[in-house]
Structures are given as structure tokens and as C-alpha cells.
Amino acid sequence: MEHNTFHHALKIREDLCIGCSHCMNVCPTEAIRVKHGKSVLYDDRCVDCGECFRVCPVSAIIIDQDDFSRIFDYKYRVALLPSVFTGQFPEDVSLRQIHSVLLELGFTHVFEVENGVEILAEAIKAYASRHSDKKPLISSFCPAIVRLIQVKFPSLVDNIMPLKPPLDISAIHIRKSLKRQGAADEETGIFYVTPCAAKIAAIKDPVGDPDSPITGVINMDILFSKVFRQVKQRNQQSCALPVSAPLSGKEICWSLTNGESAWIEGRSLAIDEIHNVIEFLEKLENEEITDIDFLELRACDESCAGGVLTISNRFLTAERLRNHIDNYRTDDENPHPDAITPISESRDHLLKKVEIRSKISPRSIMKLDENMAEAMRKMEKVNRIMQLLPMVDCGICGAPTCQSLAQDIALGNASINYCIFIQKILEQKGELSLEETVAIMQEIWGFGKTNKYRDLKGI
Amino acid sequence: MHFEFQIEGGNFSKAGAASSQLKKILKQLNVDVRVIKRVVVALYEAEVNIVAHAWEGIIYIDIDTEKIEMKLVDKGPGIADIELAMQQGYSTASQEVREMGFGAGMGLPNIKNNSDLLKITSEVGTGTTVAMTVYLNS
Numbered sequence: 001m002e003h004n005t006f007h008h009a010l011k012i013r014e015d016l017c018i019g020c021s022h023c024m025n026v027c028p029t030e031a032i033r034v035k036h037g038k039s040v041l042y043d044d045r046c047v048d049c050g051e052c053f054r055v056c057p058v059s060a061i062i063i064d065q066d067d068f069s070r071i072f073d074y075k076y077r078v079a080l081l082p083s084v085f086t087g088q089f090p091e092d093v094s095l096r097q098i099h100s101v102l103l104e105l106g107f108t109h110v111f112e113v114e115n116g117v118e119i120l121a122e123a124i125k126a127y128a129s130r131h132s133d134k135k136p137l138i139s140s141f142c143p144a145i146v147r148l149i150q151v152k153f154p155s156l157v158d159n160i161m162p163l164k165p166p167l168d169i170s171a172i173h174i175r176k177s178l179k180r181q182g183a184a185d186e187e188t189g190i191f192y193v194t195p196c197a198a199k200i201a202a203i204k205d206p207v208g209d210p211d212s213p214i215t216g217v218i219n220m221d222i223l224f225s226k227v228f229r230q231v232k233q234r235n236q237q238s239c240a241l242p243v244s245a246p247l248s249g250k251e252i253c254w255s256l257t258n259g260e261s262a263w264i265e266g267r268s269l270a271i272d273e274i275h276n277v278i279e280f281l282e283k284l285e286n287e288e289i290t291d292i293d294f295l296e297l298r299a300c301d302e303s304c305a306g307g308v309l310t311i312s313n314r315f316l317t318a319e320r321l322r323n324h325i326d327n328y329r330t331d332d333e334n335p336h337p338d339a340i341t342p343i344s345e346s347r348d349h350l351l352k353k354v355e356i357r358s359k360i361s362p363r364s365i366m367k368l369d370e371n372m373a374e375a376m377r378k379m380e381k382v383n384r385i386m387q388l389l390p391m392v393d394c395g396i397c398g399a400p401t402c403q404s405l406a407q408d409i410a411l412g413n414a415s416i417n418y419c420i421f422i423q424k425i426l427e428q429k430g431e432l433s434l435e436e437t438v439a440i441m442q443e444i445w446g447f448g449k450t451n452k453y454r455d456l457k458g459i
Numbered sequence: 460m461h462f463e464f465q466i467e468g469g470n471f472s473k474a475g476a477a478s479s480q481l482k483k484i485l486k487q488l489n490v491d492v493r494v495i496k497r498v499v500v501a502l503y504e505a506e507v508n509i510v511a512h513a514w515e516g517i518i519y520i521d522i523d524t525e526k527i528e529m530k531l532v533d534k535g536p537g538i539a540d541i542e543l544a545m546q547q548g549y550s551t552a553s554q555e556v557r558e559m560g561f562g563a564g565m566g567l568p569n570i571k572n573n574s575d576l577l578k579i580t581s582e583v584g585t586g587t588t589v590a591m592t593v594y595l596n597s
Contacts, residue, residue, distance in 0.1 A: 155492035286478055287500050367489035372524050372595075375488040376460055 006147065006363075007205030008046055009064045009197040010053060012039050016060035019446055023052035023061060024400050028274050029151060029365065033408070034398040037446020045365045047147035048198040049274050049299045050308035063197045063309065064204075066216035068226075071106055074189030076178050078340070079107040080170060080214070083114050083252045084195050084304045087317035088224050093231055101230045109174070113192075115343045116169030116350070117251040121263040123163055123354040128264075128294070136269075136284070136292040137161050139260055143202035144299035145277060146360065153281050154362030159295075162356035166254060167192060167199070171213035172353055173346045181338070189215040193223050195307025198299065206356075220309040249322075255304035256318050258296070266293030273301040368410065381410040390421040398444040418444060460523075466509045466516040468535065471559055474510040477518050478503040488522070490595060498527050498593045501573040504566040505589050509533045511556045513586065526575075530590045537583040545571065 012023075019037040031045035032052060039052075039060075053061045071077045079102050086095055099110045128137055138159045140146050149156050171190050178188050192214050194200055200217045253259045261268035269292055271280050277297045283289050300306035305321070306314035343350070368382070369375040382403075389402040397418035399405040408414035417423055417432065417440055426432040442450050462484070464477035478499045485495045502518070509516040513535025521528045538544050544551075547568045552561060571577055574591035581587040 154486075155496055282479060283475075285496075285499070286475060286482065286503050287496075288475055288503065362492070364486065364489075366483070366486035368487045370489055372488050372490065376522070376524070379484070379487055380460065 006043060006046065006048070007201055008041070008043060009048055009200035009204070010041070010046065010050065011062050011064060012041055013060045013062055014038050016058055018058055018060070019449065020057060021395050021398075022055040022057060024398075025395060026051045026055050027400065028278060029148070030400050030404050032400070033414075034395075034444060036443065037448060044363070045151060047144050047151060047299075048196075048201040049144040049148070050197045051274065053197065053308045063219060064200060064217075065194075065219045065222070066191070068218060068222070070216055071189055071191055074215070075187040076109065076183045076189065077107045078109040078111055078174055078178075078188065078190045079218075080167065080174070080190055080192045081110060081112050082167070082193065082195060082255055082304065083112065083247075083321055084255055084307065084310060084317055085193050085220055085224070087305060087320045088220070088310060088312040089228065089231070089320075091320060093228075097231055098227060101227045104230065105226060107191075109178075109338075109340055111170060111174055111340050112247060113167050113170050114247050114251045114254050116166030116173070117247075117254045117263075119169050119343065119347060119350045120163060120166050120354065123351055124161065124264065124294075126351075127161055127163060127355075128266075134159055135290075136295045138295045138297060140356070140360075141165050141255075141260060141296070142198065142298045142303075144196070144198035144274065145297045146202075147198070148274065148277065148299070149281070150360070150363045151365040152278070153285055154364045154366075155285055156281060157360055157362045160360055162360055164354050164356060168213060169350050169354060170343065172350060173343045174340055175213055176346050176349065177341045180341070191216045191218050193218050193220050195220045195304050195310050196300065197308060220307065221311055224311050252321055256321060257298065257303045259303065260296040261294060264294045264296075267291060268294035268296065270296040270298075272298040272303050272306075274299045368407070378410045382406045385409055385416060388416065388422065389419055392421075394420070396420040396444075415440075460521070462520040462522075464518040464520075466506060466513075466518060466531075466533070468510060468512075468514040468516070468533075471510055471561070474507050475503055477506050481520060484522070485527070490527075494527075494593060494595055497573040498529075501570045501591055501593065502529055504569045504573075505529070505531045505591070507561055508566050508589075509535070511552055511561050512536060516586075525595055527593045527595070528590070529592075530588065532586065532588045534586045537585055537587055538579070538581040539583050541579050541581060 017038045019034050019039060021034050023039050024032040024034055028049060028051060029045045029047055031042045033040050053063060086098060089098060102110050131137065136159060138156065138161065140160050140163055146160060149160060174190055175185060175188055179185065190213065192203065194217050203212045203214050203217055206212050250262060257272045258270040261270045271277050277299065302314035302318050305317035310317065367375060368378040385406040386402065389406060391402050393401045397405045399408055399414065405414055405418065409416055417426060423432060423437045423440065427434065427437055438450060464480065466477065467473060481502055482495060482499045485498060509531060513533035516531055516533030519530040543549055545567045570591060575594045576592040578590045579587065
């Protein structure tokens with residue numbers, strides 16, 4: 001039934017981590033602790049939102065990606081680009097320039113993710129009319145939100161619409177289109193350029209579906225630098241292959257805030273930034289909020305324009321996508337014979353494939369024990385420990401809050417004397433020696449930090 | 460396990476705090492999500508009733524492995540005709556309360572639908588006691 005392991009795209013590099021606890025303090029699911037001077041990730045709690053990645057001062061948190069050279073393992077190499085990638089560039093760099101550089105870098109085809117939007121919008125409409133009893137329907141577009149609901153709001157899992165994102169829809173079409181042109185499936189490599197970690201995790205470990213049509217993932221920040229460097233070095237606007245069918249402004253803006261809800265009939269609400277989403281879902285779960293038909297929820301502020309792997313300022317990215325829609329139009333051009341065919345060709349096929357077959361199941365991180373009687377014993381223990389803790393949430397114990405320390409202790413993952421206040425009292429009462437308290441601090445924070453202050457002369 | 464929450468009459472900014480707290484507790488106890496939903500909806504409605512109508516109140520909650528018992532005791536105007544109050548759409552809420560989106564007369568019927576046992580006792584001018592029980596395996 002429930003299993004509590006996720007594939008995570010976020011990794012903490014122990015060799016770089018300085019144990020500063022910045023990540024621990026911003027994690028919205030309290031998934032990080034500090035042990036032996038390094039940040040440690042609780043796999044079952046992490047939803048790959050990337051908040052930790054944003055605040056790490058030494059870039060010790062990395063986001064898994066496929067090596068760029070992997071594209072050359074394939075004869076047909078498709079760059080699957082979300083519109084926010086284009087939005088990273090200054091306005092004087094055209095879509096044509098960007099695409100032409102991508103082809104120079106080694107891709108044989110470029111296809112925009114948002115080609116799949118219209119089909120998804122149609123599928124949402126059909127799904128909503130079949131499930132008019134389920135309210136509100138929650139978009140499954142943002143994978144960090146899907147995971148957040150699984151771990152923190154298990155009762156809302158059934159409200160998630162089990163529909164694939166435009167990314168998967170486009171990828172299925174690409175495979176079909178290239179096959180018709182004679183490309184074998186194993187010769188086709190589709191590489192998604194991702195603005196965030198959650199998308200990677202969703203591709204490597206899709207919720208509810210066993211395999212993904214996407215071959216690999218390239219991080220947006222890396223590819224942006226490669227492309228922008230080439231754009232800077234030359235001043236022409238050529239393109240070997242004309243870009244495929246132009247997208248409408250509404251399609252381009254899908255991944256921005258309100259991008260989805262703009263397609264939906266009825267009362268819909270768009271909420272971005274993970275804390276805002278949590279606040280809203282709390283109320284929704286209590287049924288304090290009713291009569292909403294559709295919820296577009298995104299983990300990042302300004303949605304995908306604010307993805308952790310983006311470079312450009314999120315407001316400028318959103319502005320470029322919203323204002324300069326005309327840049328993308330190539331209406332007057334005939335498509336190149338080798339270009340990927342328009343997605344409308346595969347409409348019927350895609351509409352059949354768009355639904356995620358297996359169930360999205362809850363993976364609650366809240367429960368203290370499977371067995372209720374045992375969970376009650378643990379909760380009583382947590383409550384007793386809470387009476388003893390200072391409630392200042394200082395983080396010195398290596399946990400983000402007194403509450404999380406109390407839970408860690410009750411679950412056997414920490415000790416009450418990790419608390420600096422309790423250490424002081426125990427020391428005063430003669431129950432802990434000075435050496436012992438220093439040893440505890442070293443257990444949490446490592447040797448480096450506790451050895452720094454041996455010589456205070458000259459301060 | 461026993462919990463208590465204080466409710467302040469007239470303060471809608473805190474209405475729902477007790478039901479949110481209880482929801483968190485029940486999640487930690489691995490209670491079935493459908494049961495949690497019933498409990499939280501019933502308690503939220505009862506909590507809002509105190510905020511909307513009474514001067515102050517206390518919520519007593521007892522949890523064991525079979526049931527969740529909730530007792531809300533308020534000091535307030537009381538309910539003159541409990542049967543009438545139980546009818547859908549009946550409300551004595553003031554215009555001010557209705558403007559905040561409350562007072563649609565769905566509170567008591569909603570509590571009834573979401574609890575297995577419900578007992579309301581009231582004395583006009585003194586206060587109301589709402590006792591409700593939700594069984595875990597109903």
C-alpha cells in the first residue's frame with residue numbers, strides 16, 4: 001500500500017556541506033536535521049521543492065541531472081523546452097536564435113513543452129465533467145505539490161487530477177512523430193530542460209505510472225549558460241530547422257501563475273509559493289473553504305518562472321512570456337520536412353494516454369506509528385518532552401523546532417540532552433560534565449565548529 | 460488522551476484553531492482520513508457556533524482507540540428551541556456574522572451528519588453544551 005521512499009533529485013554533498021543549518025530552517029516539511037556537522041535529509045519527508053537549494057551558501061545541495069554528452073548516445077536528439085527557458089534570455093535574444101544554438105550544440109530537434117497544453121486542457125475539461133462530485137479538483141502539474149499533498153494532506157490525495165503534464169504529452173507525441181519519420185524508439189533521446197528539482201524526481205520516479213517517455217533531464221541553469229555564451233559570441237539569427245508550429249500566448253503562459261486556471265471553467269483559484277499552498281490546504285482540509293471547482297497550486301513563487309534552476313529574475317521571466325508573445329510566431333513559414341509534426345495529429349491517441357492509470361496514494365509523514373495505541377503512547381511522550389523544552393526553536397539541537405526535536409526523541413532518533421538549555425541545567429545539577437556537553441555538541445555540529453574558538457586572544 | 464481548548468466568543472480570526480489542532484493530532488495518531496474529516500468538520504462547526512453566538516467556551520476532547528469524544532461547553536445566550544435550531548437553514552446569527560460568511564444555518568445539521576452521537580443541552584441565558592462522539596470504526 002503506502003511506501004515511504006521517494007526518488008529525490010536533491011542531494012546534499014557531504015564534502016561541501018558546512019552544517020550551517022540554513023536549509024534545515026527553511027524546509028517546509030521539516031525534512032532536514034544536522035548531524036555530525038552535516039545536513040541530513042529525511043527521504044520520506046522531502047518533497048523536492050528545492051527551498052534548501054535556494055538558501056545553501058556553499059552550493060552543497062545539488063540537483064541530479066544527466067550528463068550533457070549523454071544526448072550523443074542517440075541518433076535523434078530532442079531538446080524538450082519549457083517556455084520559461086526562453087523567458088530566461090534578455091528580450092533581444094529571439095526564440096529563433098535560441099533554437100538555432102541548441103541545434104549547433106548537438107540537438108537534432110527542438111520542441112516546446114507547451115505544445116501539449118491544448119490537449120491537456122481538453123482532458124481536464126472531460127475529467128472535470130466526469131467527476132463533478134469531487135471538489136475542488138487539484139492540478140497535478142507541479143510535482144512538488146503532488147508530493148506535498150501525499151505526505152502532509154493525505155485526505156486530499158483523491159482530489160488530485162491524475163492527468164499527465166504537458167511535458168509527458170509532448171514527449172509521447174515526439175516519439176510517435178519521429179517513429180513515423182523512420183526513427184526507432186531506442187534511437188530517440190528526449191531531453192527535458194528542467195526549471196526545478198521536482199520535475200526531475202517526477203520523471204525518474206513518476207507518481208502512479210511506471211515509466212516516463214522522457215529519456216533524460218538537463219538542468220536549465222547549465223543549458224542557459226551554454227546557449228547564452230554562444231549567442232553572445234555571434235550576432236546572427238539563423239536557424240537550420242524552422243521551429244515547429246507557433247504557440248498561442250495562452251499556451252506559452254501555462255506554467256506561469258494563473259496559466260492553468262485561465263483554461264478552466266467554473267470557480268478556480270491559482271496559488272503559488274509552497275507556504276501559501278500549505279496555508280490554503282490546511283483550511284481546505286477543514287472544509288473551511290468550499291465551492292471551489294479547480295485549484296492550480298505551484299510550489300514556487302511566480303510558478304515555474306521562479307523554479308530553483310532558473311537564472312533570470314522570476315518577474316522578468318513572467319513579463320517576457322506575457323508581453324512578447326509575438327516573438328514566437330512564425331506563421332508565415334513552412335515547416336521543415338524533418339521537423340516534428342504538429343501535435344494536433346496525435347490528438348486522439350494522446351487523449352487516450354493522458355490519464356495516469358494507477359492510483360496516487362497517500363504517504364503520510366505525520367503519523368507517529370501505524371498502530372494507534374502505540375502512536376498515542378508516543379504522542380504522550382512527545383507532549384511530556386514538550387513541557388521540558390524551552391520553545392525557542394533555536395535549532396542548536398540539530399532539529400528545526402522544539403516540536404520536531406520532541407518527535408525525534410519519541411521516535412528514538414535524538415536525545416533530550418541535545419537541547420542546549422537542558423544541557424546547561426544538567427551541568428549545573430552535576431549530572432553532565434563539561435566534557436560530556438562538549439562531546440554532545442560535537443556529535444551534532446562536528447569537530448570543526450567546536451574547535452574554532454580555542455584561542456580567543458586578539459578579538 | 461485528553462485535550463482542552465479555550466474559545467473566545469466573537470473572535471473569528473481564531474475560529475478553527477481547535478479543529479486544526481485536533482486534525483494534526485489525529486493525523487499523528489494514524490487515524491483514518493475519512494474519520495478525521497468527519498471529526499474536523501463537526502468540531503469546526505461547533506467551534507464556530509461558540510465564536511458566533513456565545514461569550515466564551517471550553518472544548519474537552521478525549522481520544523481512545525475506539526472513539527473520539529468532544530464536549531463543547533459555552534457560556535452564552537443558550538438555545539431556546541433546540542429542535543428548531545437543528546433544522547437546515549435556520550439561524551439566529553446577526554447580520555454582522557453573516558457578512559463574514561457564517562450563519563447560514565448549516566452548523567448543527569452538519570454536526571449531526573458528521574458525528575455518531577450528538578447530545579445538546581442548553582439553558583437560555585446561561586449557555587449550551589454540545590457533546591458529540593465519532594467512532595473510529597463506524
